[in-house]
Each structure stands twice: as structure tokens, then as C-alpha cells.
Amino acid sequence: MSKNKITTLDKLARIRLSENFFLRDFLFSETAAVNGINNVPDDIELAISAGSNLCEKVLEPVQKAWGRIHIRSAYRxxxxxxxxxxxxxxxxxxxKNxxxxxxxxxxxxxxMGATACIVIPSYLDYFEKTGDWASLAWWIHANIPAYSTMTFFPNLCAFNISWHENPEKLKRISTYINDPNTGHKKRILSDGIASDFYKEIPLVERYKACEVLLNNLKGTVYE
Known part of the structure; x- marks a missing residue:
């Protein structure tokens, strides 16, 4: 690889997408690294625009509430x-991607749109003790209105979270983990409508565990 190409990639990686996130945070890929592929956008302006919206409207407010988030996988x-x-x-x-x-x-x-797979370390201990990912999903649904879709995975309670510019795109929450409340892996939100188990439960009650965790993070007592 030439020095000029390295310099170009370095400048690209330094592009700031939001207050706390830079493009470099989203470019690493194990698949790319192992196979010697440069995971770099062809349409840089579009990638920056989509990524900035994801960071500013979704990831920043999640991180503000929960503390540092870990980017597991993002741009491809x-x-x-x-x-x-x-x-x-x-x-x-x-x-499809x-x-x-x-x-x-x-x-x-x-x-346009953008997706990142993230882990929230401050939620992880609770998840590993309880298997409860649904509380976090409902907290995000209630508090991060700009998200488009979420999909939860078993390892580390990692989940894909997306931003999409189509205002008519209906929200969806899917999972590859059994829901401890229902025992199955069915979607808990489809086309903006909660599943049968949750639809009769007030939204705030669906993520009450998160309120306890967040208050503990702030050093306050939750009653």
C-alpha cells in the first residue's frame, strides 16, 4: 500500500460523525481484516451523511444515558x-443490507440509512444474570424515537440498531434470543405494533428494569 493511500485512509478515518464518534470507529471488520480487504466506502458523502444521522440521533443519546457503548460491527x-x-x-x-x-x-x-451492532457494557451484567434483553429493547423504543429497527443476538446482548430516513418506515424489534417473559424468539414489535404478550402492558412497565439500572448508574436509590 502506498504512502498516499495510507494518508487518504487516515484522513477518512478521522472524519467526525458526531460529538463522540468518528468514522474510524465503524470501519473495522474481522472479515475484512482476515481477508485483506479495505472496508472503505465508495460513496463517502453518502456514508458520512447516513452515519452522522445514526450517531447523532441514535447512538449519542444511548451513550448519554448508559455510558460508553461498544461498537461490535457497523459499516460494511x-x-x-x-x-x-x-x-x-x-x-x-x-x-438487503x-x-x-x-x-x-x-x-x-x-x-439512505445506517446500522451498527453495539453492546452496552453497563447493561451486560444484568443481562447475563437474567437473560432479559426485552427491557432494554423497550427502553430504546420509548426513549430513542429516531431508531428504525433492532435485532438482538445471544452473545453479550449485542444488537443491531438502525437509523433510516424514510419517515413511513415502521419500527421492528426482532431477536435471536429467547424472551424470558414469553419463552420464544418471536418479534416483540412488528410494523410498529407490539406483540400480543406486550400490547396490554403499559410501555413504561415494559422497561422498568432499565429505570432501576439507570438510577443505580446515577448513584440514586430507586423505589
Whole structure:
């Protein structure tokens, strides 16, 4: 790799997407690293625009409430995502990931979007003791209105969280973890509608555990 290319990549990585996040935070990919692929956007302006919205409207308010978040996986180039799909590495097809993990491609309807897979360390101990990811999902649903979709995974309670510019896109919360409240892995929110188990429970009651945790983080007593 030439010095000029390294300099260009270095400048790209330093681009600030929001108060606390830079583009470099979202570019690392194990698939890219192992296979010697540069995980870099083709359409830099589109990736920056989509990523900035994700950071400013979704990730920053999550981090403000819960403390530092860990970025597990985020931007994928088409080449990286295609390889991940072919290897069966939990990557959907490129077309399904446009305006998702592939920030620099618009979806089939011409909208931009961005996805990051994150872990919230301050929630992790509680999750490992209880298996309760749903409380966190409902807290985000109630308090981070700009999110578009969430999908939860078993390891570390990691979850994909997305921003999408289509205001008519209905929210969805999916999971690969059994819900301790229901015992199954069905969506708890589909097309903006809560599942049968949750729809009769007031929203604030669905994430009461999070209020306890957040108050403990602030050093206050929750009654």
C-alpha cells in the first residue's frame, strides 16, 4: 500500500460523525481484516451523511444515558458484506443490507440509512444474570424515537440498531434470543405494533428494569 493511500485512509478515518464518534470507529471488520480487504466506502458523502444521522440521533443519546457503548460491527463495503454472506457469517445479501450495514448505498426506494451492532457494557451484567434483553429493547423504543429497527443476538446482548430516513418506515424489534417473559424468539414489535404478550402492558412497565439500572448508574436509590 502506498504512502498516499495510507494518508487518504487516515484522513477518512478521522472524519467526525458526531460529538463522540468518528468514522474510524465503524470501519473495522474481522472479515475484512482476515481477508485483506479495505472496508472503505465508495460513496463517502453518502456514508458520512447516513452515519452522522445514526450517531447523532441514535447512538449519542444511548451513550448519554448508559455510558460508553461498544461498537461490535457497523459499516460494511459491498465487497466485505458479499464475502460475509458467502461465508455464512451472519451477513444478509447486499441488496438487503443497502441503507443498513452498507451505509453508502441507498435502498430500493432511494432512501439512505445506517446500522451498527453495539453492546452496552453497563447493561451486560444484568443481562447475563437474567437473560432479559426485552427491557432494554423497550427502553430504546420509548426513549430513542429516531431508531428504525433492532435485532438482538445471544452473545453479550449485542444488537443491531438502525437509523433510516424514510419517515413511513415502521419500527421492528426482532431477536435471536429467547424472551424470558414469553419463552420464544418471536418479534416483540412488528410494523410498529407490539406483540400480543406486550400490547396490554403499559410501555413504561415494559422497561422498568432499565429505570432501576439507570438510577443505580446515577448513584440514586430507586423505589
Amino acid at each position: 463495503s459491498c465487497e466485505v458484506n458479499q464475502l460475509g454472506n458467502e461465508l455464512g457469517a451472519n451477513c444478509a445479501s447486499n441488496e 443497502y441503507a443498513g450495514h452498507i451505509w453508502d448505498k441507498r435502498d430500493e426506494n432511494g432512501f
